[in-house]
Amino acid sequence: MNIKADTENSNIKKASVKVRVARKEKKPQRLIKFSPSWVVVNSNDAPEFKMELIGRIREGVKKSDWKQLIRFTDSTEKEFEHILPASISSMQKRTVYGKETSERIYEIAKLFGLGYEVFDSKEDFKKWLITPSKTLGNKIPFELLDSSFGFEMVENEITRIQYNVYS
Numbered sequence: 077m078n079i080k081a082d083t084e085n086s087n088i089k090k091a092s093v094k095v096r097v098a099r100k101e102k103k104p105q106r107l108i109k110f111s112p113s114w115v116v117v118n119s120n121d122a123p124e125f126k127m128e129l130i131g132r133i134r135e136g137v138k139k140s141d142w143k144q145l146i147r148f149t150d151s152t153e154k155e156f157e158h159i160l161p162a163s164i165s166s167m168q169k170r171t172v173y174g175k176e177t178s179e180r181i182y183e184i185a186k187l188f189g190l191g192y193e194v195f196d197s198k199e200d201f202k203k204w205l206i207t208p209s210k211t212l213g214n215k216i217p218f219e220l221l222d223s224s225f226g227f228e229m230v231e232n233e234i235t236r237i238q239y240n241v242y243s
Contacts, residue, residue, distance in 0.1 A: 112137060112145040112185035119189035129182055136172040137181045145181065149188050150198055156184065159221045183227050190231060194238040209233060211242070 107114040110128050146153055153164050160167070161176045173181065191201035205218040211233055212220065220226030236242065 107144075107148075108141070111141045112181050113141070113148040115182060115185040116145070116148060116189040116192065119186055119193070133175060133178045133182055135178075136174060137178040139167070139171050139173070142167070142173065142181055145185060150202075158219075159184065183224075184221070187221070187227060187231055187234075190234050190238075194234050205230075211236070 107117070110132055115129070146156075153167070157164050160180055162173065167173065167177070188201070191205070192198060195201035195204060206216055208214045208216050212229060217230045217233065220230055
């Protein structure tokens with residue numbers, strides 16, 4: 077009887093060791109300066125900052141930087157499909173994106189940076205993005221991001237929320 081109990085205790089100890097081994101801590105992502113993910117956490121309106129971003133857009137965003145932005149925002153490529161000027165399948169074939177796609181990626185990064193700054197959490201911001209807004213004509217903010225005017229409207233609305241200016 078004691079032998080059986082000892083065997084059960086050793087099995088429990090083994091199982092608990094397995095659980096501890098299975099847990100892995102997430103490594104903090106290293107952000108490359110001026111990459112889209114870096115822009116999310118380091119937004120700035122200084123002329124030098126904007127000039128650097130213009131240069132990065134002209135060079136083209138690397139696929140790896142786009143993938144990092146997707147992970148950083150806890151999103152999927154599919155979620156951005158209607159916003160980007162290129163299809164997801166064509167983006168998967170390229171290693172560096174064209175000027176128009178790169179510019180849209182940086183617009184997304186800048187908007188998410190502002191949203192994360194204004195809202196309490198990533199989840200709150202993402203929830204706001206998919207909820208119809210009265211001040212945006214009862215449109216879902218995320219659906220307006222397929223044009224530069226839509227980006228501007230959504231960005232202005234986030235800024236109004238930031239400064240408690242409601243229409």
